[in-house]
Amino acid sequence: MTADVADRVVLFSGHMIDAPGRPVERFPARLVPRIARAIGDELDVTGAGCADIGLCGAACGSDLLFAVAALERHMTLRIHLPFDETAFIERSVAIGGERWVELYRRVSETATCIVADDVLGPLPPGADPFTRNNLLMLSEARRIGARAFTFVCVWDGQPGDGPGGTEHLASAVRAAHGEVRIIDIRAFADAPRA
Known part of the structure; x- marks a missing residue:
């Protein structure tokens, strides 16, 4: 990756839409x-x-x-995938339904798509692709010459369902002394429905 200069870098992570049958709600579609x-x-x-x-x-x-909010504000958007696009869509997008696949396609037409394997080579045995992808995004965020670096996340403050989730990236940003801004999804889940 080449050197970049930006006024601000905003790194983001957050919860996926709840898969059908998720035993405890975290991010319901409503x-x-x-x-x-x-x-x-x-x-x-x-x-x-x-x-x-x-x-x-x-x-x-x-x-x-x-991604949509960033593009609406005319930010340069780079989406990072932990592995090849076809497998990623099947594993992390299509589970939310066709609406999300269509949204992914629209976003990816405008954004730069970076696949971790293309940058770092094949995933080493025993390594987690999502953890590696988080660290790659953080590394890129820190490498970019920017006046400000902010990490924004949609998070319930709890450990994730597996490695490499929002909790992992929030911890990595804090360890790197970055600013962490949390949108606490629990506040929305507890609020009356609109």
Whole structure:
């Protein structure tokens, strides 16, 4: 990857839409409009715009909502995939339904797509692709010459369902002394329905 300069880098991670049959709700589909607004509001608070770069994954739910909000603000968007696109769509996008696959396609037409295997080579035995992808995004965020670096996340503050989730990236950003801005999804889940 070449050296970049931006006014601000916004790194993002957040919960996926709940898969059908998830035993405990975390991000039910009914919260999508509220979470989308909250992400947009957070970008507005940070002053994100056309001189800025957004980095995120592209799973159904928070990632794609951030991607849309970043593109609406004319940010340069780079989506990072832990492995090849076909497998990623099947594993992390299609489980939310066709609407999310269509949204992924629209976003990926405008964004730069970075596949971890293309940058880092094949995944070593025993390594987790999502953890590696988080660290790649953080490395890129720190490498970019920017006036400000912010990590925004949609998170319930709890450990994830597996390795390499939002908790992992939030911990890695804190360890690197980055700013962490949390959109606490629990506040939306507990609020009365609109």
